Amino acid sequence: MSFWSAVVLIVLIGAVASVLRSRNNAANGITEDMMGNQSITHRPDPAPQADEEAQREISALKERIAVLERIAYDKNTSTARERERISAEIDALRDNQD
Helix, strand or coil: CCHHHHHHHHHHHHHHHHHHHHHHHHHCCEEECCCCCEEECCCCCCCHHHHHHHHHHHHHHHHHHHHHHHHHHHCCCHHHHHHHHHHHHHHHHHHHHC
16 A cells, blocks of 8 residues: 555545544534534434333333232231131131021
8 A cells, every 4th residue: 555545545534534423413413613612502302202102111110010019018918917817707607607
């Protein structure tokens, strides 16, 4: 590879990198003034579909957690055990009447 081929290759790589950086900055709302100072002009909004889908998934998971908590705690409380005992007594009394 000759010296001039290397220079052209280096300049080409620099140009491609500059274009990619500019495209990325434009997509993220970053502008550059005459002095080279960068500033954010706007923040791109997240996709509303993805946000709504995430909220639906979160609410579904919260419902599942509530159900699991109810299953885990309802049978272990003293009132639940008392209700179960009373229900068993009522069933036993019904069986005795027949």
